[in-house]
Amino acid sequence: MGQPFNSEKFRNSLVNYLNHLGYHNPTTSQQPLWQAVCLAIQDQLPKTSPKKAFASRHVNYLSMEFLLGRLTLNNLQNLGWTESIRNKLQEYDVQLVDLLECEHDPALGNGGLGRLAACFLDSMASIEQPATGYGLNYQYGLFRQSFTQGQQTESADDWDRDHYPWFCQSPIPAVEVGFGGQVHSKNGILQWIPDFQVIGKAHDIAIIGYRNHHQQPLRLWHASHPHPFNLKAFNLGHYANAESNAIEAEKITKVLYPNDNHAAGKRLRLMQQYFQCTCAITDIIYHHRQAGRPLAELPKYEVIQLNDTHPAIAIVELLRQLVDLYQWEWADAWQLTQQLFAYTNHTLMPEALECWDLHLFKRLLPRHYQLIEQIDAWFSATLKNHPDKQHYKTSNALLIKGHGKIRMANLSVIGSYAVNGVAKLHSRLVTEELFPEYAKLWPTKFTNVTNGITPRRWLLMCNPKLAELLNDTIGEQWQHDLSYLQSLENHLDNASFLQDYQDVKQSNKNNLAALIAQTTGIEINPEAMLDVQIKRLHEYKRQHLKLLHILALYQQLKTHPDPNLPPRVFLFAAKAAPGYDLAKNIIYAINQVAAVINHDPAVNQQLQIVFMPDYRVSLAEKIIPAADLSEQISTVGKEASGTGNMKLALNGALTVGTQDGANIEILDHVGAEHIFIFGQTVESARQLWQNEYHPEQILANNPQLQDILTLLKDGTFAQGNKQAFKPLVESLTTAGDPYLVLADFASYLDIQNKIDVRYQHPTTWFRSAAINTARCGIFSSDRAIRDYQQRIWLSDAQRIKG
Numbered sequence: 001m002g003q004p005f006n007s008e009k010f011r012n013s014l015v016n017y018l019n020h021l022g023y024h025n026p027t028t029s030q031q032p033l034w035q036a037v038c039l040a041i042q043d044q045l046p047k048t049s050p051k052k053a054f055a056s057r058h059v060n061y062l063s064m065e066f067l068l069g070r071l072t073l074n075n076l077q078n079l080g081w082t083e084s085i086r087n088k089l090q091e092y093d094v095q096l097v098d099l100l101e102c103e104h105d106p107a108l109g110n111g112g113l114g115r116l117a118a119c120f121l122d123s124m125a126s127i128e129q130p131a132t133g134y135g136l137n138y139q140y141g142l143f144r145q146s147f148t149q150g151q152q153t154e155s156a157d158d159w160d161r162d163h164y165p166w167f168c169q170s171p172i173p174a175v176e177v178g179f180g181g182q183v184h185s186k187n188g189i190l191q192w193i194p195d196f197q198v199i200g201k202a203h204d205i206a207i208i209g210y211r212n213h214h215q216q217p218l219r220l221w222h223a224s225h226p227h228p229f230n231l232k233a234f235n236l237g238h239y240a241n242a243e244s245n246a247i248e249a250e251k252i253t254k255v256l257y258p259n260d261n262h263a264a265g266k267r268l269r270l271m272q273q274y275f276q277c278t279c280a281i282t283d284i285i286y287h288h289r290q291a292g293r294p295l296a297e298l299p300k301y302e303v304i305q306l307n308d309t310h311p312a313i314a315i316v317e318l319l320r321q322l323v324d325l326y327q328w329e330w331a332d333a334w335q336l337t338q339q340l341f342a343y344t345n346h347t348l349m350p351e352a353l354e355c356w357d358l359h360l361f362k363r364l365l366p367r368h369y370q371l372i373e374q375i376d377a378w379f380s381a382t383l384k385n386h387p388d389k390q391h392y393k394t395s396n397a398l399l400i401k402g403h404g405k406i407r408m409a410n411l412s413v414i415g416s417y418a419v420n421g422v423a424k425l426h427s428r429l430v431t432e433e434l435f436p437e438y439a440k441l442w443p444t445k446f447t448n449v450t451n452g453i454t455p456r457r458w459l460l461m462c463n464p465k466l467a468e469l470l471n472d473t474i475g476e477q478w479q480h481d482l483s484y485l486q487s488l489e490n491h492l493d494n495a496s497f498l499q500d501y502q503d504v505k506q507s508n509k510n511n512l513a514a515l516i517a518q519t520t521g522i523e524i525n526p527e528a529m530l531d532v533q534i535k536r537l538h539e540y541k542r543q544h545l546k547l548l549h550i551l552a553l554y555q556q557l558k559t560h561p562d563p564n565l566p567p568r569v570f571l572f573a574a575k576a577a578p579g580y581d582l583a584k585n586i587i588y589a590i591n592q593v594a595a596v597i598n599h600d601p602a603v604n605q606q607l608q609i610v611f612m613p614d615y616r617v618s619l620a621e622k623i624i625p626a627a628d629l630s631e632q633i634s635t636v637g638k639e640a641s642g643t644g645n646m647k648l649a650l651n652g653a654l655t656v657g658t659q660d661g662a663n664i665e666i667l668d669h670v671g672a673e674h675i676f677i678f679g680q681t682v683e684s685a686r687q688l689w690q691n692e693y694h695p696e697q698i699l700a701n702n703p704q705l706q707d708i709l710t711l712l713k714d715g716t717f718a719q720g721n722k723q724a725f726k727p728l729v730e731s732l733t734t735a736g737d738p739y740l741v742l743a744d745f746a747s748y749l750d751i752q753n754k755i756d757v758r759y760q761h762p763t764t765w766f767r768s769a770a771i772n773t774a775r776c777g778i779f780s781s782d783r784a785i786r787d788y789q790q791r792i793w794l795s796d797a798q799r800i801k802g
């Protein structure tokens with residue numbers, strides 16, 4: 001049930017806002033009109049949600065990233081007001097679709113981890129799990145990407161946060177956050193006197209549940225200085241110095257670090273983390289006390305979920321506040337802390353596991369450093385009677401003084417009562433490979449919650465034609481409970497349903513073809529198989545394996561033209577971290593190969609390559625409904641879960657994938673006939689790595705691979721420049737191919753041949769596509785949140801009662 005929409009009130013608010021913004025009629029330019037429309041919608045939202053009795057604790061979801069994507073249509077849809085607003089705007093000759101394009105994606109995240117946080121907020125509001133999201137209000141989000149002669153160029157993403165209309169006024173007290181300084185002892189009481197203070201101010205975005213009158217905040221903190229202007233310095237003529245405080249403080253929330261699956265290790269990043277955590281912990285305690293509840297009861301009412309280790313300092317900050325501000329005994333404070341935190345691990349990649357330099361940490365947070373030493377000592381003491389205590393201590397301590405490091409993953413495990421991975425395989429590897437000793441010490445701490453995606457954004461909103469077909473075929477219940485998609489199974493032998501399903505896909509492909517032509521100038525064949533790989537660029541995600549496949553086809557067609565090979569459009573979209581040279585070289589290689597192939601009449605009727613620039617949520621929403629084939633080809637054991645794999649399968653793309661992350665669960669649910677699995681298993685890959693993998697032998701035995709690498713080395717795709725793709729070629733050869741690209745190459749080509757054969761039978765293909773839709777209900781983030789409730793968030797008392 002949607003909320004009632006008051007058309008008259010909306011009109012009045014709209015006119016008022018336009019006047020306020022200096023425009024005097026609604027047929028004004030689109031940008032201010034979009035802002036006025038959003039503000040007028042906000043005027044109709046109730047200020048608080050109705051109070052209900054809740055089954056589980058209030059969740060505080062701490063994340064350095066929330067990759068929200070555009071909110072306007074999402075909010076309208078969740079409120080049930082889309083049609084009313086569309087009609088109202090038509091009275092002024094304004095098209096809602098055009099207006100929606102005015103919204104700049106709020107891109108406060110890099111990829112998987114940040115987008116998962118956004119899906120979880122939507123689900124928690126929709127299934128009424130009380131929650132607050134805590135993050136940072138970055139001035140610049142993830143960089144914008146364009147291509148200059150095939151190379152990635154980055155520019156700042158100014159999303160104009162000061163005029164973003166979905167922020168709402170939040171009467172939340174500002175928080176003081178200190179950095180640096182000394183710890184003094186006064187009458188036996190330790191006192192931290194920081195030497196630099198900043199102020200955290202909260203900016204809330206209301207997360208609106210699906211048709212349930214429910215909303216809850218995403219609270220984003222913005223750093224400023226309590227004394228932004230120094231009049232004394234100004235009067236002395238030090239004009240630049242007069243504002244230096246403000247500039248220093250503002251730096252903290254200036255920009256999102258653009259690393260995905262990689263730790264930055266920079267002082268400013270640590271400042272961001274600490275700033276965010278202090279604001280969140282202070283706010284949580286403030287609200288708890290405002291409700292008249294004693295501090296000791298925090299774990300009865302609250303849980304703090306850490307989205308990877310980035311907010312792990314919150315553990316130490318809570319301990320500090322309890323000990324230093326509320327004068328708790330250390331042991332009591334530590335016990336309470338351990339009952340409050342839960343930690344989700346999102347990667348096993350060694351370079352992403354955060355280790356802070358001890359000296360940097362100590363200079364910036366001297367009091368927290370002392371507390372970490374105490375936690376380390378506590379951990380050693382728990383091992384007192386352990387038979388293998390020396391080994392356990394060295395491999396599990398959170399401080400490694402010899403190396404001058406603090407290990408944040410270790411802190412997160414020691415300080416939390418629950419630890420989870422994000423897909424079955426990943427959770428197993430978390431216990432077997434990442435934390436084997438902790439898992440033996442505390443076996444019940446570890447669990448799995450497989451990721452999910454919100455069906456509101458990733459089906460209902462991005463694929464309205466499929467949503468309508470589903471409504472007409474099985475009713476609307478799937479919108480509230482995605483497992484209802486199962487009932488599509490009853491229609492799989494209905495030829496007219498399958499034809500409609502296929503028509504929806506074709507129409508989505510036609511729309512995407514128009515967008516591709518507009519943004520890249522490339523006219524794709526909309527009838528061709530649309531083969532997509534859309535995700536961050538990373539060696540472990542293996543966009544270069546896809547490139548080798550394309551080169552194999554190119555070579556094959558050049559030497560043996562084959563009119564029976566079904567035409568394919570290969571679509572890539574991916575950003576590379578600005579400092580990741582090899583990833584940038586892969587982008588360059590794909591673009592250069594595309595430029596040659598797309599202009600070669602000998603092959604371009606069958607092969608076309610498009611690299612869409614500036615991959616972001618709003619672009620994903622246009623690609624996903626149109627895709628036929630979803631490339632999920634990571635090196636086994638490296639992709640923790642993946643969520644793009646779920647979005648694409650739900651929207652009827654067939655997956656070609658390795659037995660990695662949630663691909664395995666997609667396989668379990670859709671069935672082996674309706675997915676294409678290839679490559680090494682975790683076990684066989686482990687053996688390869690253990691027995692020294694020899695990619696040069698694979699190369700020596702495979703002339704096709706040799707020819708492909710020659711193409712990359714002989715300047716064919718780089719106007720004769722033989723060095724253009726050196727980093728890429730070296731990674732596969734002299735660098736030892738650490739991501740097993742060559743090991744999986746033959747099996748990848750083999751499965752791709754099978755895919756070509758299958759695509760030539762549209763009835764079987766689209767039946768499999770519809771089966772993917774029918775069987776992917778399990779990947780709703782509503783289910784994932786219910787799993788968190790059951791496995792992690794219910795307090796012991798609630799679990800026993802329930």
Ligand code: OAK
Pocket residue numbers: 111112113114116259260261262308346347352422451639640641642643661
């Ligand atoms: C980013 C930075 C540091 C650590 C992890 C990440 C990250 O984005 N991990 C991704 O999280 C997703 C959500 O759980 C998973 O689906 C991806 O597999 C994982 O790479």
